[in-house]
Amino acid sequence: MTTEFTTRLTEAVVDSFDGTSDARLRELLASLTRHLHAFVRDTEPTMAEWERAIYFLTATGRACTDTRQEFVLLSDVLGVSMLVETINSDRGTADEVTESTVLGPFHMTESPVRALGANIDLVGDGEPCVVSGRVLSRDGTPLPGAALDVWQANPEGFYDVQQPDIQPAGNGRGLFTADGEGRFWFRTCVPSPYPIPTDGPVGDLLEATGRHPYRPAHIHFIASAEGHTPVTTHIFVAGSDHLDSDAVFAVKESLVKNFAVTDDPSLAAEFDITNPFRHARFDLVLDLDAEQP
Amino acid sequence: MTTEFTTRLTEAVVDSFDGTSDARLRELLASLTRHLHAFVRDTEPTMAEWERAIYFLTATGRACTDTRQEFVLLSDVLGVSMLVETINSDRGTADEVTESTVLGPFHMTESPVRALGANIDLVGDGEPCVVSGRVLSRDGTPLPGAALDVWQANPEGFYDVQQPDIQPAGNGRGLFTADGEGRFWFRTCVPSPYPIPTDGPVGDLLEATGRHPYRPAHIHFIASAEGHTPVTTHIFVAGSDHLDSDAVFAVKESLVKNFAVTDDPSLAAEFDITNPFRHARFDLVLDLDAEQP
Known part of the structure; x- marks a missing residue:
């Protein structure tokens, strides 16, 4: 039942981008959604792990300044x-x-x-x-x-x-x-x-x-x-x-x-x-x- | 040739986490790496698109305050x-x-x-x-x-x-x-x-x-x-x-x-x-x- 719901969820998110006028943005977001959801499905993070990930991304954004780009470093x-x-x-x-x-x-x-x-x-x-x-x-x-x-x-x-x-x-x-x-x-x-x-x-x-x-x-x-x-x-x-x-x-x-x-x-x-x-x-x-x- | 290099690149990144003492963190990062790289391979973002993504993530981090969590909103x-x-x-x-x-x-x-x-x-x-x-x-x-x-x-x-x-x-x-x-x-x-x-x-x-x-x-x-x-x-x-x-x-x-x-x-x-x-x-x-x- 959960599997059925989560499969529908992924399709619902992908479909929500159907109205994007920029076709390339639509393609990028649809693919991002599928890959991100596949990652979550594969690893089944706990709520605490999800919160830790949110905290890490927030801290990475906050570390960025005019002379430092911590998200580029993360990408690197x-x-x-x-x-x-x-x-x-x-x-x-x-x-x-x-x-x-x-x-x-x-x-x-x-x-x-x-x-x-x-x-x-x-x-x-x-x-x-x-x-x-x-x-x-x-x-x-x-x-x-x-x-x-x-x-x-x-x-x-x-x-x-x-x-x-x-x-x-x-x-x-x-x-x-x-x-x-x-x-x-x-x-x-x-x-x-x-x-x-x-x-x-x-x-x-x-x-x-x-x-x-x-x-x-x-x-x-x-x-x-x-x-x-x-x-x-x-x-x-x-x-x-x-x-x-x-x-x-x-x-x-x-x-x-x-x-x-x-x-x-x-x-x-x-x-x-x-x-x-x-x-x-x-x-x-x-x-x-x-x-x- | 590029395909061969990028395949080796993904494995090299996954392998770089082999020394992680926390087995669960190692599993999460290996899976994240594979899914993130698969997204990039599927969509082949231009450098300009990659820069736009970096900018978006940075702005999302900077929008977070003690009473606002923009990364949770993005996850939502x-x-x-x-x-x-x-x-x-x-x-x-x-x-x-x-x-x-x-x-x-x-x-x-x-x-x-x-x-x-x-x-x-x-x-x-x-x-x-x-x-x-x-x-x-x-x-x-x-x-x-x-x-x-x-x-x-x-x-x-x-x-x-x-x-x-x-x-x-x-x-x-x-x-x-x-x-x-x-x-x-x-x-x-x-x-x-x-x-x-x-x-x-x-x-x-x-x-x-x-x-x-x-x-x-x-x-x-x-x-x-x-x-x-x-x-x-x-x-x-x-x-x-x-x-x-x-x-x-x-x-x-x-x-x-x-x-x-x-x-x-x-x-x-x-x-x-x-x-x-x-x-x-x-x-x-x-x-x-x-x-x-």
Whole structure:
């Protein structure tokens, strides 16, 4: 009898959205209702468990501020952000173009425009390195003038926006323009693994489930070029701790790059860096816009 | 390739909860992950849709205060509250005991203890009526001394706690004790349909989906007696508007009661009410505690 009632209940809720004028919203809410009810039916939460879930969601909302997005963090640690990102970047060509990964919560300020070769480590307290490569179209054609938005945390694992009183604004950030042959190069410090914020409800969830909050060392990129689909991605430092247990599930094998120790005095002079130095080299390969002929 | 990645992603998230010491929490999170990911896979939300969902959840959390629970309201309009309530009250005997329905957000204050026959309509601005019946055990045995917590909105559709400056505290509320034969009776006014709060994100959702916010006229009850499982329920006024489209899906047929116009001078005198009067009569039937022999 209860089963019969609950089945009718689910259909009644789905039907209640029949009058939604936006067909896509109607589709999303119907699917949400079915999946949410299936979850409740499968797990049969007690009233106390339901109240605990309401409390958790409320606390997550209350933890959000202008500079902190705890619901994005929740989406991240449940793998939902990565799932949505991956579904949207699927152009059936993941072996030919650079794979995407999550944007993350720290792309919240404009990166300063910098000249190729500039150092984005404004403090200079990390291990110096060079990052270089080319932006290419899917067929290997270089993309001159491609834009490269770059951001990373400092060696202690904090972004400039998290430490406005300690780090200069724009530390670890740069907006670069590829040269006439699609090449880019800049200096920075080798990034470190760092924990996502743990002082909110999401931190409590990780604690209760015995999960560590760390992300492996990485640098964020958004690469874009005319006539091409932009890619939002990271490069991860090969050998970094937590590569196999990223708290937000963002690691894809193709994005793990060697920051090789390089002993090459003439290359060091070219990059204006002390020899020997760490050097990450990789190309960013963009897909053509779907609309392009 | 994306499909392969996303399948592995779901398993990776589920596996990340393997270290959860609380086995029930582990089970809930594993199931939540699978259902949430299935929803995302089925609907393939764009990044903009995902951002809109994050914004909606954040706004819902921010709308919560000490006297308002917008996440409970969201759970209500998605039928989740009713589903959880029904699953928990399923004792396989729904045809023999009084069915349950949602608690709702307005049982937030203690009901004043009142004598049998008292009028819970302290203002006297509605259509007077009598509510009477018996509290019984499943086999029909009366339950003397059973407790009956009752609450309802005023004729304009507001609970006392929503209008602390207009209604006297305890208006529409009463805590009654059944007499030696399990009987209860009290006076009130016939309740009216009313809208759930629409000035928050849940109201926006109803608006966007063309759903009305009304609940059919009802009176809330929690009935309890020694050795029995308490029941949280409503009675609905037969013939009320919105009985077939309750905004929170709480109507069960067995809970719809006739508030019959009664022309009986001696009964009116007994209840201390003007003849003729509206009279709702029904029994509340409780199940034995599972632990009882």
